Amino acid sequence: MTASPPRSRWKTGVGLMLTGLMLFPVYWMINVSFTRDQDMRATPPHLIPTDGTLDGYRAVLDQQLPYLGTSFLVGLGTVALTLALAAPAGYALAKLRPPGGPALSFVLLIAQMIPGIIMAMGFYAVYLHLGVLNTLPGLILADSTLAVPFGVLIFTAFMSGIPDELLQAAVVDGAGRLRTFWSIVLPVSRNSIVTVSLFAFLWSWSDFIFASTLAGGGDHQPITLGIYHYIGNNNQQWNAIMATAVVASVPAAVLLVLAQRYVSTGVTAGAVKD
Amino acid sequence: MTVYLTAFYAYPLYRNVELSLREYTVRSFVQGGAPFAGLDNYRTVLTDSAFGPTLAHTVVFTGASLFFQFTIGMALALFFHNHFPLSRTLRAVILIPWLLPLIVSASTWSWLLNSDSGLVNAALGVVGVDRVNWLTSPGWSLTSVIIANVWIGIPFNLVVLHSGLQAIPTEVYEASALDGATGWQRFWSITFPLLRPVSAITLLLGLVYTLKVFDIIWIMTRGGPTDSSATLATWSYRLGFGNLLPEFGPGAAVGNLLIVMALVAGLGYIRFQRSQDLR
Numbered sequence: 201m202t203a204s205p206p207r208s209r210w211k212t213g214v215g216l217m218l219t220g221l222m223l224f225p226v227y228w229m230i231n232v233s234f235t236r237d238q239d240m241r242a243t244p245p246h247l248i249p250t251d252g253t254l255d256g257y258r259a260v261l262d263q264q265l266p267y268l269g270t271s272f273l274v275g276l277g278t279v280a281l282t283l284a285l286a287a288p289a290g291y292a293l294a295k296l297r298p299p300g301g302p303a304l305s306f307v308l309l310i311a312q313m314i315p316g317i318i319m320a321m322g323f324y325a326v327y328l329h330l331g332v333l334n335t336l337p338g339l340i341l342a343d344s345t346l347a348v349p350f351g352v353l354i355f356t357a358f359m360s361g362i363p364d365e366l367l368q369a370a371v372v373d374g375a376g377r378l379r380t381f382w383s384i385v386l387p388v389s390r391n392s393i394v395t396v397s398l399f400a401f402l403w404s405w406s407d408f409i410f411a412s413t414l415a416g417g418g419d420h421q422p423i424t425l426g427i428y429h430y431i432g433n434n435n436q437q438w439n440a441i442m443a444t445a446v447v448a449s450v451p452a453a454v455l456l457v458l459a460q461r462y463v464s465t466g467v468t469a470g471a472v473k474d
Numbered sequence: 475m476t477v478y479l480t481a482f483y484a485y486p487l488y489r490n491v492e493l494s495l496r497e498y499t500v501r502s503f504v505q506g507g508a509p510f511a512g513l514d515n516y517r518t519v520l521t522d523s524a525f526g527p528t529l530a531h532t533v534v535f536t537g538a539s540l541f542f543q544f545t546i547g548m549a550l551a552l553f554f555h556n557h558f559p560l561s562r563t564l565r566a567v568i569l570i571p572w573l574l575p576l577i578v579s580a581s582t583w584s585w586l587l588n589s590d591s592g593l594v595n596a597a598l599g600v601v602g603v604d605r606v607n608w609l610t611s612p613g614w615s616l617t618s619v620i621i622a623n624v625w626i627g628i629p630f631n632l633v634v635l636h637s638g639l640q641a642i643p644t645e646v647y648e649a650s651a652l653d654g655a656t657g658w659q660r661f662w663s664i665t666f667p668l669l670r671p672v673s674a675i676t677l678l679l680g681l682v683y684t685l686k687v688f689d690i691i692w693i694m695t696r697g698g699p700t701d702s703s704a705t706l707a708t709w710s711y712r713l714g715f716g717n718l719l720p721e722f723g724p725g726a727a728v729g730n731l732l733i734v735m736a737l738v739a740g741l742g743y744i745r746f747q748r749s750q751d752l753r
Contacts (some may be wrong), residue, residue: 208556208557208558208559209558209559211556211558211561212558212559212560212561214553215553215554215558215560215561215564216560216564218550218553218564219564219567219568222550222568222571222625222628222629223567223568223570223571225571225579225582225583225586225625226570226571226574226582228582228585228586228593229578229582229585232585240591245591245593245596306744309740309743309744310737310740312682313682313736313737313739313740314733314736315685315686315688315707315729315732315733315736316686316688317686317688317707317710317711317714317729317732318710318726318729318730318732318733320711320714320715321710321714321722321725321726321729324714324715325722402573405575406574406575406576406577408575408576408577408689408693409688409689409711412715413714413715423575424575424577427577427578427581428577428693431581431584431693438585441581441585442581442582442585445577445578445581445582448575448577448578449574449575449578452570452573452574452575453570453573455573456566456567456569456570456573460566463566463569463573464565464566464569464633464637467569467572467630467633467634468633468634468637
């Protein structure tokens with residue numbers, strides 16, 4: 201661990217190179233989003249957008265804003281619903297030890313493994329009857345199934361770590377179960393709330409399969425469908441397509457920068473049980 | 475919670491099983507009254523000439539994706555386990571491909587692999603290799619979607635394996651350094667065996683997620699040309715939603731076959747976790 205400075209500088213160099221290689225497609229997406237139509241098929245391709253254009257982004261503003269708004273609403277709704285369901289459930293599993301608790305955790309693990317296409321067909325059949333096909337609440341409900349099992353498992357793991365004494369103290373002070381949950385457990389669990397919200401938002405923002413099966417015929421379509429239709433109708437204007445892609449990636453990038461710590465926690469917590 | 479589970483997992487699942495057992499058409503969806511068909515849909519699917527190739531594609535897609543994601547992820551994890559300035563930041567930034575909406579990654583790769591003006595062919599042209607019809611020739615389409623899927627999966631493998639590496643006590647390495655072990659020896663006889671639990675979990679999760687992959691393939695090739703990159707997931711979607719005349723029954727049947735495969739992997743995962751807990 202006591203590497204000499206030149207040696208570690210060399211490693212930083214290699215690290216930068218590897219990261220650059222990994223992120224090259226992302227760079228290329230950004231580059232193409234600024235490229236003029238007439239340069240799109242240039243040989244060799246322009247590696248930097250020297251004669252850049254903002255046409256792509258103008259097209260996004262013109263055509264994609266409603267899609268972005270829908271995605272934003274669906275994302276927020278999914279986060280709210282996921283938290284409302286997963287936090288109490290996690291608390292119950294961690295602290296109230298209901299009968300069948302372990303079995304429930306087991307089912308939640310399995311639930312995460314169900315392929316999306318199967319859920320989509322099931323939802324389609326159910327929604328058609330209920331008449332909630334192509335509605336925002338319908339899409340929010342479906343998207344919440346992506347994050348709820350993950351949320352419950354994260355909350356259970358985290359809330360098991362809250363010392364029982366803390367909760368007993370609240371009970372001694374005369375707080376009921378609900379109040380203990382609201383004023384003690386939730387504030388203490390802030391980190392796990394951030395992690396779960398983050399992933400709930402990202403997953404619903406990125407969802408394509410539920411969007412295309414459950415909202416594909418409606419007025420409110422999320423951005424993933426916006427891009428999808430764009431590619432289908434318009435495979436000439438790649439700068440506009442890539443500009444939309446860049447805009448659709450902004451939430452992921454922003455969240456990564458703002459909440460780096462929670463992102464890596466979420467990735468590993470999803471895989472390695474502690 | 476139980477109510478939620480029942481309403482949002484069990485019921486759609488049940489409807490899916492039911493779908494697979496009946497002869498549904500759009501009309502019977504609206505008016506009700508689809509005749510019970512028993513296992514006919516499964517028979518239709520299993521005897522379909524597309525079944526064999528699709529299953530083979532699913533196996534190749536999953537196997538190749540897992541192999542490359544894991545080996546490249548492991549190599550990067552080992553590299554980033556070194557301490558050097560910026561190591562943390564770079565590791566965080568490398569997560570971007572994993573966090574991007576799949577439609578974004580898939581469309582970016584579609585453009586990179588575009589036959590006429592994609593960058594990949596342009597780069598190959600520089601070294602004198604003829605252009606490849608990545609997405610439009612049956613011989614290459616599966617490779618193309620695997621490339622994109624591997625790229626998306628590397629960060630996840632990297633992060634999980636890296637956290638596993640950090641759990642290995644440094645004393646072990648110090649002892650082996652005293653014994654004069656080389657880097658390769660250290661990797662094969664210390665790191666790799668100690669990392670086995672984490673590796674197994676990473677691979678199992680990777681397996682479960684790769685079996686589900688739909689977006690990437692559908693957006694890049696729609697499973698084509700002529701089904702050359704179709705997997706069970708895209709086939710199921712195409713049967714159910716991709717045609718003018720939806721065949722929900724067979725679609726659901728394919729989906730249920732897929733779920734059985736995922737469940738087998740899932741049970742493996744849980745068994746493995748149990749055996750780890752017992753230690």
